[in-house]
Amino acid sequence: MSPNTPPPRPLPSTILPLEKAVDVLDQLPGGGFILTKIEYVLNWGRAASLWPLTFGLACCAIEMMAAFAGRFDLDRIGVIPRATPRQADLMIVAGRCSIKMAPIVRRLWEQMPEPKYVLSMGSCATCGGPFYYDNYSILKGIDQVVPVDVYVPGCPPRPEALIEGILKLQDKIKVEPFLRRPIAAKA
Amino acid sequence: MALRTEELLLNMGPQHPSTHGVLRLVVTLDGENIVDIQPDIGYLHSSVEKMMEYRTYLQNVALTDRGMDYLTALANEEGYLLAVEKLGGIEVPPRAKWLRTIMLEFQRISSHLVWLGTWGIDLGATTVFLYCFRERERILDLFEQVTGGRLHHVYFRPGGVYEDLPAGWTDRALEFCDEFPTHIQEYDDLLTGNPIFLARTQGVGILPTDVAINMGASGPVARASGIAFDVRKAFPYEAYGQVEFDVPVLADGDCYTRYMVRMEEMRQSTRIIQQAIEHLPAGEIRSKVQVTVKLPRGETYARTESPRGDLGVYLVSNGDDTPYRVKIRAPSFSNLFALIEMMRGWKVADVIAILGSVDIVLSDVDR
Numbered sequence: 001m002s003p004n005t006p007p008p009r010p011l012p013s014t015i016l017p018l019e020k021a022v023d024v025l026d027q028l029p030g031g032g033f034i035l036t037k038i039e040y041v042l043n044w045g046r047a048a049s050l051w052p053l054t055f056g057l058a059c060c061a062i063e064m065m066a067a068f069a070g071r072f073d074l075d076r077i078g079v080i081p082r083a084t085p086r087q088a089d090l091m092i093v094a095g096r097c098s099i100k101m102a103p104i105v106r107r108l109w110e111q112m113p114e115p116k117y118v119l120s121m122g123s124c125a126t127c128g129g130p131f132y133y134d135n136y137s138i139l140k141g142i143d144q145v146v147p148v149d150v151y152v153p154g155c156p157p158r159p160e161a162l163i164e165g166i167l168k169l170q171d172k173i174k175v176e177p178f179l180r181r182p183i184a185a186k187a
Numbered sequence: 188m189a190l191r192t193e194e195l196l197l198n199m200g201p202q203h204p205s206t207h208g209v210l211r212l213v214v215t216l217d218g219e220n221i222v223d224i225q226p227d228i229g230y231l232h233s234s235v236e237k238m239m240e241y242r243t244y245l246q247n248v249a250l251t252d253r254g255m256d257y258l259t260a261l262a263n264e265e266g267y268l269l270a271v272e273k274l275g276g277i278e279v280p281p282r283a284k285w286l287r288t289i290m291l292e293f294q295r296i297s298s299h300l301v302w303l304g305t306w307g308i309d310l311g312a313t314t315v316f317l318y319c320f321r322e323r324e325r326i327l328d329l330f331e332q333v334t335g336g337r338l339h340h341v342y343f344r345p346g347g348v349y350e351d352l353p354a355g356w357t358d359r360a361l362e363f364c365d366e367f368p369t370h371i372q373e374y375d376d377l378l379t380g381n382p383i384f385l386a387r388t389q390g391v392g393i394l395p396t397d398v399a400i401n402m403g404a405s406g407p408v409a410r411a412s413g414i415a416f417d418v419r420k421a422f423p424y425e426a427y428g429q430v431e432f433d434v435p436v437l438a439d440g441d442c443y444t445r446y447m448v449r450m451e452e453m454r455q456s457t458r459i460i461q462q463a464i465e466h467l468p469a470g471e472i473r474s475k476v477q478v479t480v481k482l483p484r485g486e487t488y489a490r491t492e493s494p495r496g497d498l499g500v501y502l503v504s505n506g507d508d509t510p511y512r513v514k515i516r517a518p519s520f521s522n523l524f525a526l527i528e529m530m531r532g533w534k535v536a537d538v539i540a541i542l543g544s545v546d547i548v549l550s551d552v553d554r
Contacts, residue, residue, distance in 0.1 A: 053202075055202055056208065057208070057209060057231065058208070058231060058253075058257060059253060059257035059339070059550070061208075062257065062258065062301065062338060063337070063338060065301075065304075065305075065320070066323075066324065066327075069304075069316065069317055069320030069321070069324075070317050070321050071320070071321070071324045096233060098229075098230060098231055098232050098233070098553075100230050100232065101209055101230045101231070104201055104202060104209075104230075108202055130249070130250065130253055131233055131234075131238070131253075131254075133238075133241070134234075134237065134238045134240075134241040134242075135233070135234050135237070135238055136237065137232045137233060137234045138233055156337075156338055
């Protein structure tokens with residue numbers, strides 16, 4: 001093969017080994033760029049940096065703290081706790097929510113900027129849990145107040161379960177039509 | 188012309204990074220000085236006392252874990268079951284008593300570790316949190332091997348405990364106990380000599396002895412104010428009468444003293460566990476008690492030393508398999524209202540330091 005004739009172009013469906021990637025990119029005018037969907041990139045970035053509101057209600061908050069601490073280390077997957085709803089895009093409702101507390105949860109959710117997500121951690125936040133029967137003060141599920149994206153079962157869920165829930169939320173974010181997403185507050 | 192000043196009403200919570208749980212504090216400020224502080228509680232009221240009336244004595248054990256102080260699940264079970272066993276005349280085999288003592292002391296250490304870690308965060312020392320939770324995870328592993336749960340154990344039963352220790356558990360527990368004092372030394376190195384920590388805690392939030400008695404403070408808060416009272420010593424339950432340990436009592440009553448008392452308590456708990464494992468007798472772990480145990484008509488009051496203080500359970504039975512009434516005397520509730528006296532006159536920046544040093548759990552306050 002003479003140096004002037006370019007190598008044959010790969011078919012679009014061909015999956016090349018990674019070390020060949022530079023060869024392909026260099027053939028393109030300018031080189032060194034990739035083609036992708038804008039929404040994919042945006043979603044990829046958003047999913048990898050979920051900032052939850054540090055907001056513990058009851059026992060599950062202790063397991064949430066354990067998930068932030070050394071052994072489980074949620075920082076690894078880009079989850080960094082924020083102390084104010086204005087900087088947060090994920091609300092982990094950890095624990096039982098009383099009827100007195102419900103308006104405050106709603107207000108905190110409303111204070112969060114779009115796009116925002118809610119993760120209901122534990123049986124109590126999901127449906128009332130052990131406080132379902134014979135109880136006059138606990139809300140039977142946080143989804144009566146705010147829309148919930150991911151439910152994590154358990155009483156309390158282990159930190160591994162919380163991590164799994166966050167990974168599930170990341171999967172959900174990655175396939176979202178982000179630019180055409182309806183505003184959650186109107187939904 | 189005189190500068191016009193007026194009092195400012197500041198609302199802290201219920202969502203605040205440093206209120207431990209969902210506590211709302213209405214602070215009246217004169218400039219930066221606290222004139223008055225009023226805790227607004229009830230944001231985590233779970234109506235546990237009412238729910239207990241509809242559940243059998245065995246089912247209630249699971250409820251005490253969750254509905255009361257969630258950091259000290261086993262101490263709640265102990266308080267409740269002491270009342271049940273006292274009223275029903277249920278015998279607890281010696282091995283179960285010692286097992287309970289071991290578990291309760293591990294629970295005390297793990298609870299104090301959460302307190303130390305979160306208080307460290309409140310004061311800006313984030314490293315302590317990571318260190319404390321490292322050791323706490325090891326205790327939770329030990330718990331999990333015995334009880335199957337990390338936070339809520341449901342391990343104590345009327346008349347004993349649920350299961351015996353798995354093989355090799357005592358060795359692992361002793362290994363932890365041998366190692367733990369060196370870890371306490373690490374926390375000491377991080378905090379005790381730290382000038383920023385000392386400036387924020389020493390002499391801050393003083394609770395005088397007479398006020399502590401009047402407000403009904405108990406546990407480490409009272410012992411830091413010079414009240415030498417510990418239920419484990421005064422009214423020994425389980426195997427506490429047969430182990431040697433010291434109750435740390437200091438007289439200054441400030442945040443730093445409360446910190447020192449709890450640090451010493453962790454050392455003493457390690458001592459108790461070591462002795463208890465050494466003395467652990469063989470034998471039964473549970474006496475024969477029916478699943479739907481019926482208690483005779485009557486009423487009783489049992490008190491235990493939970494990590495937060497004097498936990499009392501008042502139990503009334505009218506002969507059914509469910510309690511007629513359960514009243515819980517929560518240590519955090521009294522300690523929270525002692526807070527008002529501690530905070531008066533201090534700066535607004537001290538609120539967090541004082542609140543953290545009291546170690547309240549809102550689930551215990553509201554129930």
